Amino acid sequence: MKRFLDMFSKNTFNLSLQKTIPAAAAKANYATEASFETKPFRLHKLDDGPSTNVTLNREDALKYFTQLHGIRRMETSAGNLYKEKIIRGFCHLYSGQEAVAVGMKAALRPQDAVITAYRAHGWTYMMGVSMKGVLTELTGRESGCARGKGGSMHMYTENFYGGNGIVGAQVPLGTGVALAMKYQKIDGVCVSLYGDGAANQGQVFEAYNMAKLWNLPCIYVCENNGYGMGTSSERAAASTSYYSRGDYIPGIWVDGMDVLAVREATKFAVEHCTSGKGPIILEAATYRYSGHSMSDPGTSYRTRDEIQEVRQTRDPITSFKEKIVASNLVTPEELKKLETEIRVAVDEATKKAKTDKEVPMEELTGDIYATTYEPKIRNITPFNPLDHKRYGQAVNL
Numbered sequence: 001m002k003r004f005l006d007m008f009s010k011n012t013f014n015l016s017l018q019k020t021i022p023a024a025a026a027k028a029n030y031a032t033e034a035s036f037e038t039k040p041f042r043l044h045k046l047d048d049g050p051s052t053n054v055t056l057n058r059e060d061a062l063k064y065f066t067q068l069h070g071i072r073r074m075e076t077s078a079g080n081l082y083k084e085k086i087i088r089g090f091c092h093l094y095s096g097q098e099a100v101a102v103g104m105k106a107a108l109r110p111q112d113a114v115i116t117a118y119r120a121h122g123w124t125y126m127m128g129v130s131m132k133g134v135l136t137e138l139t140g141r142e143s144g145c146a147r148g149k150g151g152s153m154h155m156y157t158e159n160f161y162g163g164n165g166i167v168g169a170q171v172p173l174g175t176g177v178a179l180a181m182k183y184q185k186i187d188g189v190c191v192s193l194y195g196d197g198a199a200n201q202g203q204v205f206e207a208y209n210m211a212k213l214w215n216l217p218c219i220y221v222c223e224n225n226g227y228g229m230g231t232s233s234e235r236a237a238a239s240t241s242y243y244s245r246g247d248y249i250p251g252i253w254v255d256g257m258d259v260l261a262v263r264e265a266t267k268f269a270v271e272h273c274t275s276g277k278g279p280i281i282l283e284a285a286t287y288r289y290s291g292h293s294m295s296d297p298g299t300s301y302r303t304r305d306e307i308q309e310v311r312q313t314r315d316p317i318t319s320f321k322e323k324i325v326a327s328n329l330v331t332p333e334e335l336k337k338l339e340t341e342i343r344v345a346v347d348e349a350t351k352k353a354k355t356d357k358e359v360p361m362e363e364l365t366g367d368i369y370a371t372t373y374e375p376k377i378r379n380i381t382p383f384n385p386l387d388h389k390r391y392g393q394a395v396n397l
């Protein structure tokens with residue numbers, strides 16, 4: 001798969017925030033580490049699972065909070081840009097599901113790859129694209145990580161195979177990435193994320209079969225947010241125990257609203273895959289706050305009370321915040337300061353997303369191939385083809 005990276009879109013936001021943290025930490029008497037108990041994991045075809053006792057250090061507490069809150073804020077901005085008609089086309093928000101991306105990324109190594117569906121903004125950010133790179137991509141501008149030519153569902157960066165709009169299609173693609181890793185003796189795993197709706201697709205089971213047959217390093221992650229478009233998983237699936245639906249593939253159910261539980265389950269899954277045992281399935285129980293896409297108000301197939309209740313009782317950011325403050329890893333003032341810094345960063349990225357230029361017309365047929373094997377691209381008729389040129393840098397070749 002060919003992907004193109006705007007070098008200036010690299011995610012430097014986390015780094016700049018982290019620099020400010022140790023100075024603040026030096027002044028106060030914080031706990032350096034704390035332990036928490038996660039909800040029990042449910043296991044399929046496994047004798048032992050991840051530990052329910054997890055430890056968290058202060059540095060990671062601040063990092064995860066920054067990432068969780070950063071994604072939430074960025075998605076709120078994306079929603080507003082869409083309502084202002086500055087983002088056009090598709091836009092599926094990740095709000096509510098942040099702990100899955102943040103928890104998983106915390107356990108992945110640099111050589112591990114990720115592929116997901118169209119709800120891709122948070123993952124793109126976690127895989128290294130800056131907020132500016134994401135938001136300008138959403139508005140189709142040249143600072144976007146695909147130079148504005150991919151948009152919401154088609155963002156990529158190193159080891160991130162994107163955004164995929166065909167429900168379930170990323171699962172066999174991710175299996176192929178894992179096959180390439182095994183073939184090339186790269187000690188990596190490929191995480192393929194899909195929804196509860198996609199979990200009913202035939203191609204998912206075909207991919208499971210090959211992955212187990214060849215013991216590929218695949219972590220299949222079913223992000224069960226309870227709904228596929230306008231249908232609840234209860235109405236659409238004969239079995240909603242997605243972690244057990246790989247039959248001969250081991251699986252783990254994890255509370256996808258708890259960033260630490262997700263991190264622990266992912267660590268376990270990476271170890272499982274890299275020890276040669278082949279694929280594993282994680283079902284992350286989560287929730288999406290917004291409608292399916294922007295045209296869906298999200299309240300015709302579920303009640304406002306249900307959404308409100310999740311916000312109040314299971315929200316991944318509020319619950320994490322409560323944990324890290326109660327255990328004295330951080331202070332509320334410190335989190336306030338981070339929230340302000342994140343707001344400023346998102347505001348700056350949003351401004352850029354509104355004012356940045358679009359790429360010129362002739363670039364629209366550029367960067368289709370990593371190497372220009374086909375110098376001409378077919379136009380709307382075959383008689384006046386357009387030029388193919390390379391503009392950006394190809395990555396993940």
Ligand SMILES: Cc1ncc(C[n+]2csc(CCOP(=O)(O)OP(=O)(O)O)c2C)c(N)n1
Nearest residue numbers: 119165166167195196197198225227228229
């Ligand atoms: C092959 C295919 N069929 C149908 C669609 C239309 N469609 C887009 S998203 C979606 C629901 C998927 O739900 P789920 O997998 O639970 O993901 P979520 O939106 O909850 O993240 C459907 C049916 C599509 N994009 N591709």
Ligand SMILES: [Mg+2]
Nearest residue numbers: 195196227228
């Ligand atoms: Mg779903």
